[in-house]
Structures are given as structure tokens and as C-alpha cells.
Amino acid sequence: MTSTIPAALARAAACFGPRYEHLLAEARRVARALIAGGLRPGDRLALWAPNSAEWVQTALGVAWAGGTLVPVNTRFTAVEALDIIERSHARGLVVVGPFRGADRLAGLRATGATLPGLIVSIPGGWADFLASGDAVPASEADARAEAVTPDDVxxxxxxxGTTGRSKGVMSAHRQSLAVAEAWAGIAGLGPGDRYLVVNPFFNSFGLKAGILACLVSGAAIVPEPVFDVSRTMKVIGDQRITVLPGPPTLYTSLMDHPEAGRHDLSSLRLAVTGAAVVPPALVERMRKELGAEVLTAYGLTEAVVATMCRPGDDARTVAETCGRAAAGFEVRIAGLDHEVLLRGPNTMLGYLDDPRATAGAIDAEGWLHTGDVGRLDERGYLTITDRLKDMYICGGFNVYPAEVERTLARLPQVAESAVIGVPDQRLGEVGRAYVVCRPGQSLTAPEVIDFCRGRLAGYKVPRGVVLRDELPHNASGKVLKYLLRAEAGDD
Structure with a gap:
């Protein structure tokens, strides 16, 4: 196993032909341009852009230059993105130009904050950025790549986290590559595959089970910037896509679309899903209508790929479990809460600049406390049954109610709020906010939602608001969210 991303890229170019020879050449150009822009070994580069060839080239170019990649969620507002840029002490920023109606760079500048000295806008400023690297000898970039070690971040x-405060999860080169190799190995990924990466690259799955999994296996990376059902079906047919991971709603959208019969999806051989409940009937339907093997998996940013089903597992196993341990992880269920604990060489290095949070997540014996509740069957297959944390998943994205509640607390009329996830046929779960107004104050549901829209990424914005005179509390004053969930379940 190669243990640094530059070494893996060099190996891919040597073993997998022109496709990766070209990618190596482009990543080296990016590395030279970053060096020309002042990026030093160990410096951090924030990358705020949708899936694209430039995203892949930048991510690998940062590694080649000896830097550290800091992906930023494309759904973040400027304020949310700025928080990541500042707290990571990013020396550079690569940012998409106007995209989906938003000019992200203009939004950052409007905050009045001091931004990194190196800023590259794509695609408009991409060519000039690459040209700036012509003054840097290729040998200098190559020396940077050779100096990278497996334990570098x-x-x-x-x-x-459950407090709503973001945490920077640090992974070493050896860890990011190890989880990528494990995922690619179980999926049987190889040079003959064409992998349509719909999962955002800024997410651990899109980066490590996407870009890096292709890098170590020789599969072709086909980036998809925004999921659109009609376009995705066309790309699958035109590009002869063989691998398509995504949340369950992605597959139901494909199979239920009125144009489904007009496109040839027969090239698909593998669908990997998770992040939501997967009914056995959906697994059977996917296997029948798409003709693809269906696997489920479980992981989190701190561990990425912890468990995974295996090819040949029956539909009920795939639907009702997350598979068995993968990527060198041990899995056990601990305590009266039946919390899922993970231990292995690919557990994160820790949280950036937060040793206290790191110690709270990883105990003295090296077990990562996931905050998820589960059980293991006699085969070692894991089933997630609940969450100790309040996090819910909206359209495949994690939402932490405490962050939404902190935003609601900034509304002058709000005395108290509680946010829970409720089932949604299309997105899996959506947020519902229970809001108590201050005495003499009033709000409407649209006013609450509009307030959140200006301050939170779209998937975090509650889809429903319930105005209440009071919320249920325990003797300590803590809101009893299980009562709200039970109430929501009766709707």
C-alpha cells in the first residue's frame, strides 16, 4: 500500500495509463502554482467549490506541494465558510465563481474579514493561476511531494458536534489512503470502472471513498457538480457509468422518473448507499431494475469507512445492517446505552486545536465514541438503532439541531426552541422547529424559516415550525425531545 497521496498519484500514473498520467501532470501544475503563490509545506488551503475536474486537480496538487486540504461545504453561507477558513488558518483559498445564484467570493468579501493572501477563482482565474506556476521548477514541486510523510496531515x-460548534477532523495521508483502499477493495473497484461521484467532494465519503478510491484502484473519476435526475441518467448512459454511490433517495429518484425508460442504465454494476433507512424492498428493486449489486456502509468523518456490507449479502442484511468491520476497525457495543465504539489505525488524529474534544471522543484505550446506538449480530454485522446525539440526516447531509437552535436564539422574539428531525419521503428526514415566543412577542412560521435561510445552509433550515406556549422539560430544565419525537410520530 502506498502511504502518501503524492506516492499514490505517481503510482497511478505509472500503472493505469494516460488517464492518470494526465491527472499527475495537472496536479503538478497546480502544485507549482501554489508554491508560486506562497504556499509552504504544512500550510492549509481551503477549497470551496462543487465537484469538478479542478477540484480533483487542486486536492491532489495541494498534497503534491506538501500542503493540507481544507474542504468547505458548498451549501455554507459566507459566514459559515469564513468560520472554517479562519479557524483552519488557511493560507490560500480556491473558490468557485458564481454558482447556483450565489457569488461566494463576493459574499466573503462583504463580511469585511481579512481573507487569505492567495485566492483563486474557478473557472475564471484558473488559467492565470496555472500559468503563474511556470516560474517554479517542476523539480521543486517534486521535492515537496517526496518530502511528504505518511503521518503528515x-x-x-x-x-x-452536539454543541453545534464545528470541529476540524484531522487525518494523516496513511489514514485517508487506507480507508480508500478498503472501500475500493470491498467494492471491487478497478481500472475498468467509471465512477460517477455525486457525493460532494467536500464530504469525507466523496473525497476518500470517491477521489482517493479511484486513485488507488485506477477507476475513472466522473464528477457530478449537482445531482439532477435527468442529467444523471444521461451521464450514466453516455459515459457507461459502472459505480454510483448515493443516499436511497437518489435511486428512487432515478427509478421513479418518467424518463427512466428512455435511458440505458445497464452499465451500472454497483450502488453503495447508507445515511438513511434502506427498506429491503428498495434493495430488491434496485437489484432488479438497475441490475446492480447493492451495498450499505457506515462511517463518520472521524472514521470514514468503519463497516460495510459485502458483495453477495442478502437483501435483508443490506437493508437492515451497515455491514461488518472494514478498514482495520474493531467494533463493539458499550454500556447501558449500547453506544457504538470504533478502534483502529484509521481513527482520526484528533480535532484541530481542540485536545479537550479529542479526549472526549477517543478514550484512553483508543476507542472512538461515535454517539450512535447499535447492536452487533452473531456474524459481526452492525445495525444502527438510534442516536445518542440529536443529529438527523436531511438528504444525506448531517444536521445538528443545536446549531439550528443557536441560530433561532438570535431571533429577538424567541424565548426557547427545540429542533428535531422528522421523516420525509423525499429527503429521509427534515427539521421541525418547536418555538416558544417571549411574553408579549409573536412570530409566524414563515418568519422563522426566512430568518434561518439567511444564516444557515439550505439543508439545515427547518421545513416546519410549530409555535408553542411551552416545551416539555425534565427536573433539570432540559427539553425532553423524545416527547416531541413521539408527538411528531403521531402526526
Whole structure:
């Protein structure tokens, strides 16, 4: 196994032909341009853009230059993105130009904050950026790549905790590559595959089970910037896509679309899903209508790929479990809460600049406390049954209610709020906010939603608002969310 991303890229170019020879050449150009822009070994580069060839080239170019990649969620507002850029001490920023109606760079500049000295806008400024690297000898970039070690930090992916405060999850080169190799090995990924990466690259799955899994296996990377059913079906047919991971709603959207019969989806051989409940009937339908093997998996940013089903597992196993241990992980269920604990060489290095949170997540014996509740069957297959944390999943994206509640607390009329996830046929779960107004104050549901829209990424914005005179509390004053969930379940 290669143990640094530059070494893996060089190996791919040597073993997998022109496709990866070209990618190596482009990544080296990016590395030279980053060096020309002042990026030093160990410096961090924030990348705020949708899936694209430039995203892949930048991610690999940062590694080649000896830097650390800091992906930023494309759904973040400027304020949310700025928080990541500042807390990661990013020396550079690569940012998409106007995209889906938003000019992200203009939004950042409008905050008045001091931004990194190196800023590259894509695609408009891409050519000039690459040309700036012509002054840097290729040998200098190659020396940077050779100096990277397996234990150097490859990436910092920001997630959120139960307090709503984002945490930067640090992974070493050896760890990011190991989980990629494990995923690619179980999936049987190889040079003959064409992998349509719909999962966002800024997510640990899109980066590590996407870009890096292709890098170590020789599969072709086909980036998809935004999921659109009609376009995705066309790409599958035209590009002869063989691998398509995504949340369950992605597959139901494909199979239920009125144009489904007009496109040839027969090239698909593998669908990997998770992040939501997968009914056995859906697994059977996917296997029948798409003709693809269906696998489910479980992981989190701090561990990426912890368990995974195996080819040949029956539909009920795939639907009702997350598979068995993968990527060198041990899995056990601990305590009266039946919390899922993970231990292995690919557990994160820790949270950026937060040793206290790191110690709270990884105990003295090296077990990562996931906050998820589950059980293991006699085969070692894991089933997630509940969450100790309040996090819910909206359209495949994690939402942490505490962050939404903190936003609602900034509304002058709000005395108290509680946010839960409720089932949604299309997105899996959506947010519902229970809001108590201050005495003498009033709000409407649209006003609450509009307030959130200006301050939170779209998937975090509650889809429903319930205005209440009071919320249920325990003797300590803590909101009893299980009562709200039970109430929601009766709707």
C-alpha cells in the first residue's frame, strides 16, 4: 500500500495509463502554482467549490506541494465558510465563481474579514493561476511531494458536534489512503470502472471513498457538480457509468422518473448507499431494475469507512445492517446505552486545536465514541438503532439541531426552541422547529424559516415550525425531545 497521496498519484500514473498520467501532470501544475503563490509545506488551503475536474486537480496538487486540504461545504453561507477558513488558518483559498445564484467570493468579501493572501477563482482565474506556476521548477514541486510523510496531515474536514460548534477532523495521508483502499477493495473497484461521484467532494465519503478510491484502484473519476435526475441518467448512459454511490433517495429518484425508460442504465454494476433507512424492498428493486449489486456502509468523518456490507449479502442484511468491520476497525457495543465504539489505525488524529474534544471522543484505550446506538449480530454485522446525539440526516447531509437552535436564539422574539428531525419521503428526514415566543412577542412560521435561510445552509433550515406556549422539560430544565419525537410520530 502506498502511504502518501503524492506516492499514490505517481503510482497511478505509472500503472493505469494516460488517464492518470494526465491527472499527475495537472496536479503538478497546480502544485507549482501554489508554491508560486506562497504556499509552504504544512500550510492549509481551503477549497470551496462543487465537484469538478479542478477540484480533483487542486486536492491532489495541494498534497503534491506538501500542503493540507481544507474542504468547505458548498451549501455554507459566507459566514459559515469564513468560520472554517479562519479557524483552519488557511493560507490560500480556491473558490468557485458564481454558482447556483450565489457569488461566494463576493459574499466573503462583504463580511469585511481579512481573507487569505492567495485566492483563486474557478473557472475564471484558473488559467492565470496555472500559468503563474511556470516560474517554479517542476523539480521543486517534486521535492515537496517526496518530502511528504505518511503521518503528515493530509486533510482537515470540518463537521459539527452536539454543541453545534464545528470541529476540524484531522487525518494523516496513511489514514485517508487506507480507508480508500478498503472501500475500493470491498467494492471491487478497478481500472475498468467509471465512477460517477455525486457525493460532494467536500464530504469525507466523496473525497476518500470517491477521489482517493479511484486513485488507488485506477477507476475513472466522473464528477457530478449537482445531482439532477435527468442529467444523471444521461451521464450514466453516455459515459457507461459502472459505480454510483448515493443516499436511497437518489435511486428512487432515478427509478421513479418518467424518463427512466428512455435511458440505458445497464452499465451500472454497483450502488453503495447508507445515511438513511434502506427498506429491503428498495434493495430488491434496485437489484432488479438497475441490475446492480447493492451495498450499505457506515462511517463518520472521524472514521470514514468503519463497516460495510459485502458483495453477495442478502437483501435483508443490506437493508437492515451497515455491514461488518472494514478498514482495520474493531467494533463493539458499550454500556447501558449500547453506544457504538470504533478502534483502529484509521481513527482520526484528533480535532484541530481542540485536545479537550479529542479526549472526549477517543478514550484512553483508543476507542472512538461515535454517539450512535447499535447492536452487533452473531456474524459481526452492525445495525444502527438510534442516536445518542440529536443529529438527523436531511438528504444525506448531517444536521445538528443545536446549531439550528443557536441560530433561532438570535431571533429577538424567541424565548426557547427545540429542533428535531422528522421523516420525509423525499429527503429521509427534515427539521421541525418547536418555538416558544417571549411574553408579549409573536412570530409566524414563515418568519422563522426566512430568518434561518439567511444564516444557515439550505439543508439545515427547518421545513416546519410549530409555535408553542411551552416545551416539555425534565427536573433539570432540559427539553425532553423524545416527547416531541413521539408527538411528531403521531402526526
Amino acid at each position: 493530509a486533510d482537515i474536514l470540518f463537521t459539527s
